[in-house]
Amino acid sequence: MSTRQVVLLGPQRLAPTLDREIENLAIEGSIAAITAGWQEREAEDDELRDLLGGDVVNLDLHRRADAVFAEDSELAAAHRDRQDELKALQSFYRFRLDPALAPARALLERRRGPTRWLAAERRAAVSAVRALDRQHLLRVAGIHRRFEALWHPWERPAVKRHRNEIGEILSGAKALAIAGGHVAVLLNRLRLFGVAELLGNQPILAWSAGAMALTDRVVLFHDTPPQGAGNAEVLENGLGLVPGLVVLPHARRRLKLDNPHRVALFSRRFRPATCVPLDEGTRLVIDGEAMRAEPDTRMLRRDGAVVPLDGKGRK
Amino acid sequence: MTSSPNTHESRAPESQGFATGSASRLAIQDLIASGTPSSEAIDAFLEGKRFPLVEGSSVTFVYRGEVDSVSLQHFIYGLPTSQPFARVGNSDLWYLTLELPPESRMQYKLNVEHEGQGRWILDPQNPERAFDPYGANSVCHTDGAERPAWTYPDPEARAGTIDSIRVASDAFGGVREVPVYLPARFRASRRYPLLVVHDGSDYRRYSDLQTVLDNLIHRLEVAPMIVALTDAGNRLEEYADHPPHARFVTEELLPALDQSFPLIPGRGSRGLMGASFGGVAALSSAWRYQGVWGRLLLQSGSFAFTDIGEHDRGPLFDPVVRFVNALRDEPGRPADKVFVSCGTYERLIYENRSLVPRLQAAGMDVRFLEARDGHSWANWRDQLRVGLSWLFPGPLWMVYE
Numbered sequence: 001m002s003t004r005q006v007v008l009l010g011p012q013r014l015a016p017t018l019d020r021e022i023e024n025l026a027i028e029g030s031i032a033a034i035t036a037g038w039q040e041r042e043a044e045d046d047e048l049r050d051l052l053g054g055d056v057v058n059l060d061l062h063r064r065a066d067a068v069f070a071e072d073s074e075l076a077a078a079h080r081d082r083q084d085e086l087k088a089l090q091s092f093y094r095f096r097l098d099p100a101l102a103p104a105r106a107l108l109e110r111r112r113g114p115t116r117w118l119a120a121e122r123r124a125a126v127s128a129v130r131a132l133d134r135q136h137l138l139r140v141a142g143i144h145r146r147f148e149a150l151w152h153p154w155e156r157p158a159v160k161r162h163r164n165e166i167g168e169i170l171s172g173a174k175a176l177a178i179a180g181g182h183v184a185v186l187l188n189r190l191r192l193f194g195v196a197e198l199l200g201n202q203p204i205l206a207w208s209a210g211a212m213a214l215t216d217r218v219v220l221f222h223d224t225p226p227q228g229a230g231n232a233e234v235l236e237n238g239l240g241l242v243p244g245l246v247v248l249p250h251a252r253r254r255l256k257l258d259n260p261h262r263v264a265l266f267s268r269r270f271r272p273a274t275c276v277p278l279d280e281g282t283r284l285v286i287d288g289e290a291m292r293a294e295p296d297t298r299m300l301r302r303d304g305a306v307v308p309l310d311g312k313g314r315k
Numbered sequence: 316m317t318s319s320p321n322t323h324e325s326r327a328p329e330s331q332g333f334a335t336g337s338a339s340r341l342a343i344q345d346l347i348a349s350g351t352p353s354s355e356a357i358d359a360f361l362e363g364k365r366f367p368l369v370e371g372s373s374v375t376f377v378y379r380g381e382v383d384s385v386s387l388q389h390f391i392y393g394l395p396t397s398q399p400f401a402r403v404g405n406s407d408l409w410y411l412t413l414e415l416p417p418e419s420r421m422q423y424k425l426n427v428e429h430e431g432q433g434r435w436i437l438d439p440q441n442p443e444r445a446f447d448p449y450g451a452n453s454v455c456h457t458d459g460a461e462r463p464a465w466t467y468p469d470p471e472a473r474a475g476t477i478d479s480i481r482v483a484s485d486a487f488g489g490v491r492e493v494p495v496y497l498p499a500r501f502r503a504s505r506r507y508p509l510l511v512v513h514d515g516s517d518y519r520r521y522s523d524l525q526t527v528l529d530n531l532i533h534r535l536e537v538a539p540m541i542v543a544l545t546d547a548g549n550r551l552e553e554y555a556d557h558p559p560h561a562r563f564v565t566e567e568l569l570p571a572l573d574q575s576f577p578l579i580p581g582r583g584s585r586g587l588m589g590a591s592f593g594g595v596a597a598l599s600s601a602w603r604y605q606g607v608w609g610r611l612l613l614q615s616g617s618f619a620f621t622d623i624g625e626h627d628r629g630p631l632f633d634p635v636v637r638f639v640n641a642l643r644d645e646p647g648r649p650a651d652k653v654f655v656s657c658g659t660y661e662r663l664i665y666e667n668r669s670l671v672p673r674l675q676a677a678g679m680d681v682r683f684l685e686a687r688d689g690h691s692w693a694n695w696r697d698q699l700r701v702g703l704s705w706l707f708p709g710p711l712w713m714v715y716e
Contacts, residue, residue: 180714185713220712223703249715
């Protein structure tokens with residue numbers, strides 16, 4: 001069991017707390033940063049450097065990936081094909097998700113009928129959604145496994161070279177900061193270079209999409225999008241460095257947290273994981289197997305309530 | 316009960332299309348019930364209320380003043396445009412109660428007559444205004460038609476900037492300067508979709524287009540995009556299926572934009588937008604240059620047509636009717652995705668409803684949105700979220716910053 005400390009934070013743009021975290025952790029020495037989720041803006045990290053202070057080395061995962069694909073056209077083509085396959089699979093999953101979620105929602109909202117059967121039907125409806133999610137995650141994992149078995153990306157010279165450089169930076173880093181952004185791009189780059197496998201025991205600070213990428217299951221969500229039904233969907237497995245959590249950045253804006261039916265469905269669908277909104281000010285520290293949270297850090301409970309994340313809050 | 320206006324027991328005359336009355340008693344009925352109210356009673360009645368007073372689906376307008384008559388001048392097509400107010404007893408308070416469906420919005424003025432002189436004025440009791448190139452109107456809305464939050468400036472949203480481009484035009488002769496919206500965090504190393512907007516200045520001024528773009532891009536609902544804000548010289552000529560206009564937009568402006576800004580190539584990332592006559596200009600430009608523009612956002616387009624005989628809209632519409640008739644005969648494929656919106660309270664609803672199945676039958680992906688609203692910049696503004704996010708979806712599901 002890792003004893004690494006992981007700090008998950010809410011969005012940092014408007015009310016940053018990173019500087020305080022660095023101070024709390026008493027980090028002295030270089031800090032590695034990952035801003036690959038910012039895509040082409042990856043290098044525009046001045047504000048982040050100011051917050052982290054001291055010696056910050058950006059791992060440049062986005063730029064490095066571009067360089068790898070420019071150098072290794074065979075890998076680039078295979079990577080593109082895999083992304084197309086993942087995209088198609090995600091859209092097929094979405095087709096099935098909508099009709100699976102409808103009865104679960106309807107039954108959670110229903111108040112009339114024999115209690116025993118209502119409860120049983122609710123369980124069955126939520127189970128059907130969970131089975132669909134599980135199947136999707138397995139298929140996505142299978143696509144990744146096949147890709148890695150076929151192409152051995154870490155063994156290819158271009159990846160290997162960059163990976164060595166990344167490993168060297170990480171071995172000297174006293175902490176790793178992972179910013180948010182495009183969660184699929186971020187995960188993709190983290191996987192390509194096998195960053196999780198290069199980590200030492202240094203603390204990790206991650207926020208928004210960065211926090212999502214560290215969990216074992218990445219869930220995309222928005223209750224009121226301008227298009228579509230607003231069905232939360234699983235994307236793929238994350239790095240699994242903080243298992244048992246589904247983190248929900250900008251939940252206040254993206255989720256109807258005052259709708260107990262939606263909250264209940266979210267919580268039941270992803271149990272036994274704890275669903276944690278990550279809004280400004282949220283702070284969650286995972287220290288080996290222990291977890292502590294700031295008092296205003298909350299969780300979605302299966303009865304539809306959003307309650308403080310503490311022992312009493314779990315139900 | 317039938318009685319004449321100007322008596323305390325009177326009700327405003329029932330008007331065509333507006334059912335009056337309500338199951339529960341309205342505030343104005345309470346006031347009337349006690350006969351001619353005192354000045355103090357009227358003060359108390361007006362105090363703390365927001366007018367027009369919306370009570371369920373009943374809307375009560377009031378005017379206070381020693382005048383000869385008051386009427387509501389509205390712009391809802393299909394109904395008499397003038398609705399008389401009734402005087403409350405012998406007091407100086409006038410009122411009119413209308414029945415409006417939920418999620419309705421109407422713009423109006425009051426026509427106040429005194430000593431033989433009539434004046435059209437904004438409703439002094441109602442601070443809500445809508446502006447257009449002709450001035451301002453008062454705005455009344457029922458529940459569900461409130462102005463959306465994303466149309467107001469959001470201090471959290473990063474602001475885009477306005478650049479401009481000068482385009483030498485053979486089509487029109489001379490040089491046209493076109494303002495160009497660049498999204499926040501614009502960078503030349505990235506490529507962006509393009510939207511060319513007709514009546515760009517009016518969209519900015521009256522539909523808050525810049526604020527809307529900033530907010531929808533900030534919310535990740537719309538892709539960061541480059542938006543050319545064109546204006547016409549002679550609008551009614553240039554926007555009425557005018558070949559030089561289509562040529563300017565497609566053969567002159569588009570290449571100039573492509574040279575100056577990093578645009579995503581291909582029609583799937585290229586759109587035209589317009590309202591009213593601007594909608595005609597957008598559709599006719601795409602129709603004349605099929606395969607160039609893949610996205611269309613058409614709001615309350617003036618798509619007048621005839622199935623038989625002559626049209627009755629005046630000579631300005633001659634080229635429009637010719638164009639729409641030709642398009643209805645042979646739609647071709649002016650775009651792949653077309654978003655059409657129109658207010659159900661405007662005359663053009665019939666023409667817009669009629670256009671949609673023609674475009675769909677021709678294989679285009681068409682989305683049609685109706686709102687209980689009029690031919691106004693406020694209506695067009697409030698449909699932009701759905702239209703733009705459908706045509707140019709942002710990375711909402713993937714980005715968590």
